[in-house]
Amino acid sequence: MPELPEVEVVRSGLEANVVGHTIERVRVLHPRPVRRHLAGVADFEQQLADQHVTAARRRGKYLWLALDSGDALLGHLGMSGQLLVQPRSAEPERHLRVVMELSEGNDLRFVDQRMFGGLSISRDGAELPAEIAHIARDPMDPAFDAAAFVAAVRKRRTGIKRALLDQSLVSGVGNIYADEALWAARLHYARPTETMTRPEISRVLAEATGVMAQALGEGGTSFDALYVNVNGESGYFDRSLNAYGQEGKPCPRCGTPIRRDAFMNRSSYTCPRCQPRPRRARF
Numbered sequence: 001m002p003e004l005p006e007v008e009v010v011r012s013g014l015e016a017n018v019v020g021h022t023i024e025r026v027r028v029l030h031p032r033p034v035r036r037h038l039a040g041v042a043d044f045e046q047q048l049a050d051q052h053v054t055a056a057r058r059r060g061k062y063l064w065l066a067l068d069s070g071d072a073l074l075g076h077l078g079m080s081g082q083l084l085v086q087p088r089s090a091e092p093e094r095h096l097r098v099v100m101e102l103s104e105g106n107d108l109r110f111v112d113q114r115m116f117g118g119l120s121i122s123r124d125g126a127e128l129p130a131e132i133a134h135i136a137r138d139p140m141d142p143a144f145d146a147a148a149f150v151a152a153v154r155k156r157r158t159g160i161k162r163a164l165l166d167q168s169l170v171s172g173v174g175n176i177y178a179d180e181a182l183w184a185a186r187l188h189y190a191r192p193t194e195t196m197t198r199p200e201i202s203r204v205l206a207e208a209t210g211v212m213a214q215a216l217g218e219g220g221t222s223f224d225a226l227y228v229n230v231n232g233e234s235g236y237f238d239r240s241l242n243a244y245g246q247e248g249k250p251c252p253r254c255g256t257p258i259r260r261d262a263f264m265n266r267s268s269y270t271c272p273r274c275q276p277r278p279r280r281a282r283f
Contacts, residue, residue, distance in 0.1 A: 004061065004138055004172030005215035010083055011063045014056035017085040018065065018108055022052045025101040033081075033097045033112055036120040047121050048073065048100065054126070060171025062132045064125065072125035074132070075110070081117030084109045138172035139209040140216075150201045153193050159282040160196065160204060161189035161268060173208050176244045177215070179269050181208035183243035189261075189268045190281035214240065243269040 026045040028034055037044045048067075055066035064072040075083065084093070086107050092099075098110040098119060110119060122129035137144040149170055153163045163169055164178040173181070182189055184207040187200070218240065242252050247260040251271040261268045263283070 003174035003177055003212075004140065005177075005212050007058055007061050007063055007077065007172075008140075008216055010077070011056050011058045013085070014063070014065065014083065014108075017106070018102065019053050019056050021106075022050065022103040023048050023100045023108070024103055025049055027099045027101075028097070029099065030097045030115070032115045033110055033118045034120065036118055044119075044121060047071070057128075059128065059132050060135050060138055060167060061174070062129075062135070064122065064129055066126035070124050070126050072122040072129050073119060074122045074125060074129045075119045076117050078112065078114065078117030080113040080115075082109075082111040084111060135167050135171045136169055139170060139205060140172070140212060144170075146202065146205060149205060150198050153201050154196065154198070156193045157282070158193055159190045160187060160193055160201075161263070162282075163193050164204070164208065165264075170205075172212070175266050175268075176241070177208055177212050179244040180211045180242060181205075183269075183271060183275065184211065186274050188270060188275045188277050188281075189263065190283050191278050192280050192282045195278070195280065243271065245269065 026048045028041045028045055031041050034041060034044045039047075051071075052068040053065045054068055057064055057066060062074065062076050064074040066072055075081070077083070080095075085102075086109055088101065088105055088107050090107070093109065093111045095111050095113040096109055097112050097115070100108040100110075102108055110117075120131075122131055125131070139146070152169055153160075156163055156169075158166075161178050161182060164173045164181070165175070179189070181204055185200075185204045187204060193201075243258055246258040246269060248257050250256065251258055251274060254271065254273050256271050256273040258269050259272050261270070
C-alpha cells in the first residue's frame with residue numbers, strides 16, 4: 001500500500017498539473033470507487049462538474065483536491081489506486097474507473113486494479129474533510145507536535161511498531177517505513193512502549209521522518225507497477241531499503257541475515273543482532 005512519501009509524490013503532481021484547472025465533466029466507469037459517495041454515481045458526476053480546483057492537500061495517506069465551492073474531492077489510493085494526468089487522446093488504461101475531464105485538454109484518471117481505493121465528495125471539506133479530521137498529523141507536517149507524540153507513546157502499553165502504525169498518534173508511517181526507522185534506531189518492533197525513554201522514542205520518530213524524507217526525494221518506493229506518480233513514473237527508494245523485504249540478505253550494518261516475522265497480517269523485518277527481541281515483548 002502507498003505510504004506517506006508515495007502519497008505526497010502524488011499530491012505534488014496534482015498540485016503541479018491539476019490545481020488551477022476546472023473539472024469540466026466526470027465519467028464514472030465503475031461504481032465501486034465512488035461507493036462512499038452515498039448519493040450515488042450520478043450525483044457524484046453532477047457535483048464535480050464545472051468545479052475549479054484550488055489546492056491539493058494531504059493528511060497522512062489521504063489526499064484531497066480543494067474546490068472553489070468549498071467542498072473537496074477526497075481520495076485514498078488503497079492497495080493499487082493511481083491518479084494519472086493524461087492527454088484526453090490517450091488510450092484508456094485497463095483498470096480505468098473514473099475520468100475527470102480537465103480544462104485545457106487533459107484528463108485526471110483514477111485507475112485501480114484491486115478497487116480498495118476510492119473517491120468521494122466531502123461537503124465543506126476544502127480545508128480539512130470532516131471524514132479524516134480524527135487522523136493525526138504526520139511527522140513531516142510543520143504543525144506536528146513531536147513532544148505530544150512522545151508523551152502519548154509513553155502512556156501506551158503496546159509495541160513500538162504498533163504505536164508507529166496507530167493513526168490516532170501519527171499518520172503516514174506504514175509498514176515499510178516503520179521497519180526502516182526501527183532498523184536505523186536499533187530497536188525491535190515488539191519493544192514495549194512503557195519501557196522506552198523519551199530520547200528513544202524521539203530517536204525512532206527522527207529516523208522515521210528521515211527515512212520518509214529520503215524516500216520522498218527518490219519518488220517513493222515501488223515494488224511493482226501499481227504505485228506510480230501522476231505521470232506514470234515509479235519511485236526508486238526500494239533500492240535503498242535496509243530491512244524491509246530483505247529477508248535472508250545480510251544486514252548492511254553487521255552482516256547478520258535479516259529476519260522476517262509475521263506481524264498484524266503483514267510482515268516485520270529485523271536484524272536479530274542489531275535489534276534483539278526484548279524479554280518483555282509486546283506484539
